Amino acid sequence: MSKIAFIGIGRMGWHMAAHLAKAGHDVVVCDVVPGMADKWVAENGGAAVASPADAVRGREYVMTSLPADRELFAVADGIVSELAKGTVWIDHSTTSAEGSRVVATRVTEVGSAFLDAPVSGGVDGARNGTLTVMAGGNEGAFAKAETVMSGYAARMTLMGESGAGQITKMTNQICVVGVCQALAEGLDFAETAGLDVQKVIHVMLQGSSASWQMANRAEKMLAGEYNYGFSTTLMRKDIGLVLDEAASMNVPLPVTSMVGQMLAEVTVMGGAQWDWCSLMARQRRRKA
Known part of the structure; x- marks a missing residue:
């Protein structure tokens, strides 16, 4: 089994690190939230340390699950000099592609390897161990x-050189944000028309409109349940990364931009920490 440091045990990292511990790996965890690492150890075993630098010493693998570039750079500042030669740092954060490239260069200079490896599948995928990883970096690593x-x-899947994982994740987000807003509109339309929406969902899941969002979020959207999953705040952050990257390539993204504005409205409604499928709450506002 391997010696692993896991830094950032929030909604996603908690479950990912737990799977590693259950597989028998020697896992050391660290989190900026006071008491979080100790709580994880009480439930899963392993060890908790106070700082990222303490976590990575003597580790074969370092895994991070962090909110954004700022946190990634802060962790890099603390651990790059502590990495053992040959250590593989697997970053599951969703950040800018350029940020990943910058950190990859720093890690390579000390004889280690860095993979930008964002994930898709949400908290459910992390809990169930069924995430999809899209990575950028060295093939051997x-x-x-x-x-x-x-x-x-x-x-x-290895998508290419450093940054390719992040660009792939951005592509994923471009595709899903429009689907979720369309789902909110469709559910609202069917509900307002007086249809049995449960039957509507059942029928649509057998046809061309079926999607992961429909299969995993439609029921909760109908029930108005949003206190779980991937927050509006984090999706707005991801959309911001997408729009910045698209602007640099002169690629128009009108639907993605529009959904970003809609999520800003959800935040104003008090939904900053709701799952971002709370686009449904915005869609239903006229009924309030």
Whole structure:
């Protein structure tokens, strides 16, 4: 089994690290939230440390699940000099592609490897160990990383050089945001028309409109249940990364931009920490 440091055990990282511990790996965890690491250890075993630098010493793998570039850079400042030669740092954060490239260069200079490896599948995927990983970086490092990532991921693909994982994740977000808003509109339309929406969902899941969002979020959207999953705040952050990258390539993204504005309205409604499928709450506002 491998010696692993896991930094950032929030909604996603908690479950990912737990799968590693259950697989028998030697896992050390660290989190900026006071008491979080100790709570994780009480439930899963392993060890908790106070700082990222303490976490990575003597580790074969370092895994991070962080909110944004700022946190990634802060962790890099604390751990790069502590990485053992040959350590593979697997970053599951969703950040800018350029940020990943910058950190990859720093890590390579000390004889270690960095993979930008954002994930898709949400908290449910992390809990069930069925995440999809899209990675950028060195082929040899990815081959090594697969052996440990398989503990919480069902699909892992090397997309290209550093930054390619983040660009792939951005592509994923472009595709899903429009689908979720369309789902909110469709459900509202069917409900207002007086249809049995449960039957509508059942029928649509057998046809061309079927999607992951419909299969996993439609019921909760109908029930108005949003206190779980991937927050509006984090999706707005992801959309911001997408729009910045698209602007640099002169690629128009009108639907993605529009949904970003809609999520800003959800935030004003008090939904900053709701799952971002709370687009449904915005859609229903006229009924309030």
